[in-house]
Amino acid sequence: MHTPTPPGFLLVIDGLDGAGKSTLIQGLAAALTQRECVLSREPTYGQYGRQLRESAATGRLSPAAELDLLELDRREHVQTLILPALARGAMVIIDRYYYSSVAYQALHGSAQSILDRFTAFAPRPDLALILDLPVATAIARIQGRGEGQNDFERADTLNRCRERFQWVLAHCPETRLLDATQDPAAVLCEALGQIALASVARATSREASTSAQAKEVAWLLARQ
Numbered sequence: 669m670h671t672p673t674p675p676g677f678l679l680v681i682d683g684l685d686g687a688g689k690s691t692l693i694q695g696l697a698a699a700l701t702q703r704e705c706v707l708s709r710e711p712t713y714g715q716y717g718r719q720l721r722e723s724a725a726t727g728r729l730s731p732a733a734e735l736d737l738l739e740l741d742r743r744e745h746v747q748t749l750i751l752p753a754l755a756r757g758a759m760v761i762i763d764r765y766y767y768s769s770v771a772y773q774a775l776h777g778s779a780q781s782i783l784d785r786f787t788a789f790a791p792r793p794d795l796a797l798i799l800d801l802p803v804a805t806a807i808a809r810i811q812g813r814g815e816g817q818n819d820f821e822r823a824d825t826l827n828r829c830r831e832r833f834q835w836v837l838a839h840c841p842e843t844r845l846l847d848a849t850q851d852p853a854a855v856l857c858e859a860l861g862q863i864a865l866a867s868v869a870r871a872t873s874r875e876a877s878t879s880a881q882a883k884e885v886a887w888l889l890a891r892q
């Protein structure tokens with residue numbers, strides 16, 4: 669006898685500022701109509717996330733304070749939105765996750781230690797697509813939106829972040845590189861293909877993944 673279908677599917681879209689994450693997520697939400705889709709982003713618009721967003725415009729916090737606020741924000745996000753949505757079987761699509769912390773905050777510390785800090789309480793995605801593109805292209809897109817660049821969006825910072833995303837791709841098996849220089853329709857098509865592959869992989873290892881993810885969700889819920 670089969671165990672029940674695993675609950676939920678956690679999809680993360682991550683990458684540099686201006687890579688096209690929001691554009692891709694809009695396309696995915698329009699295409700993925702078969703099941704409940706919950707869209708979210710980090711930093712969130714909760715109390716801690718708003719403080720982080722304000723600091724990007726008004727002056728960066730110390731690295732330690734930034735990491736502490738990110739942890740508070742992510743813990744609240746996991747507890748109030750991500751785990752409940754996964755538990756009821758939704759597809760949760762997040763614009764940025766702990767890969768961004770490794771990319772941006774690891775400028776001040778080891779990538780592995782930051783990854784360990786967040787994987788200790790935040791569920792591992794079923795699939796994380798890292799949108800990759802040259803920094804000059806990302807900056808041109810940011811400028812094309814008619815916005816100024818904030819402190820996170822300078823070329824030297826973004827070059828180091830791009831290298832850290834390569835580290836993430838090499839160390840996190842659920843991540844896949846997506847060539848973000850393609851036109852938006854091609855990016856969407858490739859993303860849908862990756863989601864289909866990840867869904868099939870889960871369906872074929874149904875019993876193992878059921879117990880693994882269901883246990884992880886239950887364990888994380890119990891610890892909140």
Ligand SMILES: Nc1ncnc2c1ncn2[C@@H]1O[C@H](COP(=O)(O)OP(=O)(O)OP(=O)(O)O)[C@@H](O)[C@H]1O
Nearest residue numbers: 684685686687688689690691809813850851852855
């Ligand atoms: N594949 C693409 N090709 C060309 N332009 C794109 C592509 N995807 C998005 N854009 C454009 O690039 C700009 C940045 O896109 P978008 O806001 O989706 O990026 P983002 O990764 O969400 O950025 P941020 O992290 O800064 O919020 C927008 O003007 C968007 O229309």
Ligand SMILES: Cc1cn([C@H]2C[C@H](O)[C@@H](COP(=O)(O)O)O2)c(=O)[nH]c1=O
Nearest residue numbers: 685710711738764765768769772773820
């Ligand atoms: C999750 C997360 C985000 N950041 C930074 C990266 C971006 O510059 C901003 C968010 O801007 P967006 O336009 O809403 O994508 O926050 C970070 O430094 N660390 C993180 O973990």
